[in-house]
Amino acid sequence: MAAIVALLCTLFVFSVSSPGDALSLDYYDKTCPQAESTITNVVKKAMTNDNTVPAALLRMHFHDCFIRGCDGSVLLKSVGNNQAEKDGPPNISLHAFYVIDNAKKAIESVCPGVVSCADILALAARDAVALSGGPTWEVPKGRKDGRVSKASETRQLPAPTFNISQLQQSFSQRGLSMADLVALSGGHTLGFAHCSSFQNRIHNFSPNSDIDPSMNQAFATSLRIVCPAHNKVKNAGSTMDSSVTTFDNTYYKLLLQGKSLFSSDQALLTTSKTKSLVSKFASSQADFNKAFVKSMIKMSSLAGGQEVRLDCRVVN
Ligand code: HEM
Ligand SMILES: *[C@@H]1O[C@H](CO)[C@@H](O)[C@H](O)[C@H]1NC(C)=O
Numbered sequence: 136m137a138a139i140v141a142l143l144c145t146l147f148v149f150s151v152s153s154p155g156d157a158l159s160l161d162y163y164d165k166t167c168p169q170a171e172s173t174i175t176n177v178v179k180k181a182m183t184n185d186n187t188v189p190a191a192l193l194r195m196h197f198h199d200c201f202i203r204g205c206d207g208s209v210l211l212k213s214v215g216n217n218q219a220e221k222d223g224p225p226n227i228s229l230h231a232f233y234v235i236d237n238a239k240k241a242i243e244s245v246c247p248g249v250v251s252c253a254d255i256l257a258l259a260a261r262d263a264v265a266l267s268g269g270p271t272w273e274v275p276k277g278r279k280d281g282r283v284s285k286a287s288e289t290r291q292l293p294a295p296t297f298n299i300s301q302l303q304q305s306f307s308q309r310g311l312s313m314a315d316l317v318a319l320s321g322g323h324t325l326g327f328a329h330c331s332s333f334q335n336r337i338h339n340f341s342p343n344s345d346i347d348p349s350m351n352q353a354f355a356t357s358l359r360i361v362c363p364a365h366n367k368v369k370n371a372g373s374t375m376d377s378s379v380t381t382f383d384n385t386y387y388k389l390l391l392q393g394k395s396l397f398s399s400d401q402a403l404l405t406t407s408k409t410k411s412l413v414s415k416f417a418s419s420q421a422d423f424n425k426a427f428v429k430s431m432i433k434m435s436s437l438a439g440g441q442e443v444r445l446d447c448r449v450v451n
C-alpha cells in the first residue's frame with residue numbers, strides 16, 4: 136500500500152513539472168547572486184517616480200502567466216505582421232514595461248545572458264507587493280523566456296464580465312483552484328480600472344435594472360458620474376479600492392459592501408465556498424497575506440519558455 140502511494144506521488148510530481156526545468160529558490164545563487172537586489176532597487180526607484188508602477192507590474196505578471204505560462208510573452212513587441220499580446224485587446228492598462236527593461240539592463244551589466252525576463256517579471260511583481268505594504272516571500276526561479284506572443288491569445292484571459300463558473304474554468308485550466316481564485320483576486324487591492332471594464336454593471340445591466348442590483352447603489356451612482364453611458368473621456372475610471380497604493384485586505388471589505396468594480400469580483404460572493412473565503416480575508420489581513428503568497432507561488436510557477444532573452448522585448 137505504502138509503495139503504491141509513493142509511486143502515485145512520484146508520478147504526480149513528474150506530471151506537474153518535468154525534472155529538468157523545476158524552479159528553485161537558489162537558482163541564481165552561483166550565477167547571479169546580485170539579481171534580486173538589483174531588481175528590487177529598480178522597482179523601488181520606479182515607484183518613487185510613479186505610484187502606478189506596482190499595480191502595473193502585478194497585473195503584467197498575471198497576464199504573462201495566464202498565456203503560455205510565465206514565459207515573458209507579455210513583454211514581447213509586435214514584429215512584422217505578428218501582433219503581440221501587449222497589443223491585444225485587454226492591454227488597456229498594461230504599462231510600465233520600461234521598469235522591466237531597466238531591471239534587465241542593470242542585470243545584464245553584472246551577469247550577462249543569465250537571468251530570464253520571465254524571472255525578472257516574477258521577482259518585480261513580488262517586490263511590487265512587498266514594497267506596497269503587502270507580504271513578501273521567496274520566489275522560486277529558473278523560468279525560461281518564450282519565443283511566441285500573439286494578440287489573439289489574450290482572448291484566453293478571464294474577462295471582468297465572467298461569472299463564477301467561467302472564472303472557475305479559466306483558473307482550473309491552469310491548475311488553479313477556487314481558493315486560488317479568491318486569494319489572487321485580492322490583487323485588485325492595487326491600481327485602477329477604466330470605465331469600459333465595469334460599464335456592464337452601471338448601464339443597461341438587465342432589462343429590469345440599469346444598475347447591477349448587487350452593487351451598493353450609492354457606489355454605483357458615484358461610478359455613473361465618472362463613467363456616463365456614452366463616456367468620451369479616454370482615461371476615465373476608478374481606483375480599484377480606497378487604498379489604491381497599499382496592498383491590504385480592503386478589497387474584500389468593500390466587496391462585502393457591494394463596492395467592487397467588476398462582475399468577476401462580485402461573482403466571488405455567489406458560491407458559499409468562495410464567499411466564506413472572502414469573509415475570512417476581509418476579517419484577517421494575515422489570513423489573506425498567507426493565502427495570497429501561496430497562490431502567487433502557484434500561479435507564478437506555470438511553466439513556459441525555452442531561452443534566456445537578451446532583450447526582453449525581442450526573441451534571441
Ligand atoms: C480573476 C480574474 C481577473 C479578472 C477578470 C481581472 C480583470 C481586470 C480588469 C478588467 C482590470 C482593469 C483593466 C482596466 O480597465 O484598465 C484589472 C486590473 C488589475 N488586475 Fe485584474 N483581473 C483578474 C485577476 C487578477 C489577478 C490574478 C491579479 C494579480 C494577482 C490581478 C491584478 C490586477 C491589478 C494589480 C490591476 C490594476 C492594474 C493597474 O492599475 O495598472 N488581476 N483586472
Ligand atoms: C495596446 O494595443 C494598441 C493596439 O491594439 C497599441 O496601439 C498600444 O500601444 C497598446 N498598449 C500598450 C501599453 O502596449
Ligand SMILES: *[C@@H]1O[C@H](CO)[C@@H](O)[C@H](O)[C@H]1NC(C)=O
Pocket residue numbers: 298299300301
Ligand atoms: C455563466 O455564464 C455562462 C455563459 O454565459 C452560462 O452558460 C452559465 O450558466 C453561467 N453560470 C452561472 C453560474 O451563472
